Amino acid sequence: MPERRVGLWFIGAGGGVASTSALGLAALARGLTPRTGLVTALPALAGLDLDDPADFVLGGHDIRQADFATGVGELHARSGVFDTATLQACAEDLKRWSRNVRPGVVYNPNPAITALSDRDDIRHARTPREAADLVQADLRAFQTAHRLDQVVVANAASTEPPFQPADEHRSLEQLLPALGRAAPAALPASSVYAFAALDAGFPYVNLTPSRGATLPALEELARRRGVPHAGQDLKTGETLLKSVLAPLFARRNLRVLSWVGHNILGNRDGLVLADPENKASKVKSKDALLAELLGYRPQSLVTIEYVESLDDWKTAWDHVHFEGFLGTKMTLQFTWQGCDSVLAAPLVIDLARLAALAQRRGESGHLPHLACFFKSPVGVTEHDFGKQFAMLEEYTRQATDGHG
Numbered sequence: 001m002p003e004r005r006v007g008l009w010f011i012g013a014g015g016g017v018a019s020t021s022a023l024g025l026a027a028l029a030r031g032l033t034p035r036t037g038l039v040t041a042l043p044a045l046a047g048l049d050l051d052d053p054a055d056f057v058l059g060g061h062d063i064r065q066a067d068f069a070t071g072v073g074e075l076h077a078r079s080g081v082f083d084t085a086t087l088q089a090c091a092e093d094l095k096r097w098s099r100n101v102r103p104g105v106v107y108n109p110n111p112a113i114t115a116l117s118d119r120d121d122i123r124h125a126r127t128p129r130e131a132a133d134l135v136q137a138d139l140r141a142f143q144t145a146h147r148l149d150q151v152v153v154a155n156a157a158s159t160e161p162p163f164q165p166a167d168e169h170r171s172l173e174q175l176l177p178a179l180g181r182a183a184p185a186a187l188p189a190s191s192v193y194a195f196a197a198l199d200a201g202f203p204y205v206n207l208t209p210s211r212g213a214t215l216p217a218l219e220e221l222a223r224r225r226g227v228p229h230a231g232q233d234l235k236t237g238e239t240l241l242k243s244v245l246a247p248l249f250a251r252r253n254l255r256v257l258s259w260v261g262h263n264i265l266g267n268r269d270g271l272v273l274a275d276p277e278n279k280a281s282k283v284k285s286k287d288a289l290l291a292e293l294l295g296y297r298p299q300s301l302v303t304i305e306y307v308e309s310l311d312d313w314k315t316a317w318d319h320v321h322f323e324g325f326l327g328t329k330m331t332l333q334f335t336w337q338g339c340d341s342v343l344a345a346p347l348v349i350d351l352a353r354l355a356a357l358a359q360r361r362g363e364s365g366h367l368p369h370l371a372c373f374f375k376s377p378v379g380v381t382e383h384d385f386g387k388q389f390a391m392l393e394e395y396t397r398q399a400t401d402g403h404g
Contacts, residue, residue, distance in 0.1 A: 109189075
């Protein structure tokens with residue numbers, strides 16, 4: 001059989017998550033690193049017909065003068081991650097893929113995000129339709145130039161402020177006329193890119209808490225085009241621990257009285273989240289699951305602060321105050337520190353492989369079996385990590401047994 005070629009297109013291609021994912025794919029393809037951190041490398045998923053790291057070709061958009069090669073170099077210099085030998089061995093792969101990075105397309109720009117831009121060739125669109133057409137042209141040119149069987153689009157851009165849906169977002173019939181309107185904004189940038197990808201027949205994965213493909217009209221578009229999508233907001237640190245620990249308290253009948261989580265980070269994501277409007281999306285995503293996991297709502301607080309010196313080493317300190325037998329009050333405290341991009345990158349590779357597989361299997365719309373990867377999984381109300389992972393295992397069983 002001829003080798004398959006799969007494109008992975010990043011929105012925010014010069015950022016830490018995208019560039020670390022690129023380095024990871026190159027290192028895996030060259031046999032330079034073990035598959036530690038890849039969920040798709042677990043024995044439970046071994047039967048799935050997934051693309052190999054060597055099958056991928058990368059490209060993307062960015063509003064900065066940055067690409068996979070410069071992104072990895074900056075992260076190595078600022079945060080001290082990656083060994084020099086791996087960087088040198090993968091340098092040509094990163095440079096080759098970096099030639100596929102195109103200037104971003106801007107419509108209704110968010111000030112906190114566009115403040116990061118340092119390039120003068122960004123395309124400014126007057127309407128969502130014009131922006132989507134520009135994005136689609138880049139995606140199709142990428143697919144044609146590299147003779148790609150599939151293209152998966154991953155949103156790794158900075159977090160947008162919350163976007164409240166209106167009547168025009170309820171159906172595709174209502175949305176389409178609004179796409180030609182200059183103002184007010186019919187879609188945020190993440191949803192413009194989602195529309196462009198889904199409308200062109202490319203799976204879309206939202207790694208951020210931004211709105212993306214969560215609008216009913218875009219779900220309708222995905223099903224009409226026969227395209228899968230997944231999101232939103234990767235679950236890599238403090239919220240991952242919450243989704244494991246909160247069920248422990250519930251199943252031991254220990255009553256959580258309060259749960260306070262303080263988060264500090266210093267990368268560009270942290271810089272954008274220093275803006276109160278952008279921060280609101282992230283805080284909502286991180287704080288939403290406790291009540292659903294516990295069955296009641298304890299007092300809770302989530303803070304996110306920008307501390308420049310930490311760079312990509314995000315740190316969280318959580319204080320859990322709970323009541324046990326005979327009214328005795330007790331405390332659990334934990335500190336979590338991890339390299340943000342290194343925690344996210346293997347999950348990005350997992351999701352690209354699983355989204356491409358879903359499309360080949362004829363699946364469309366949101367993918368509930370991928371809930372364990374996200375803080376706010378689209379179309380899923382279950383937040384217990386163990387139960388979410390069981391959904392992925394059941395999907396694998398059905399896919400490998402020929403029942404799915």
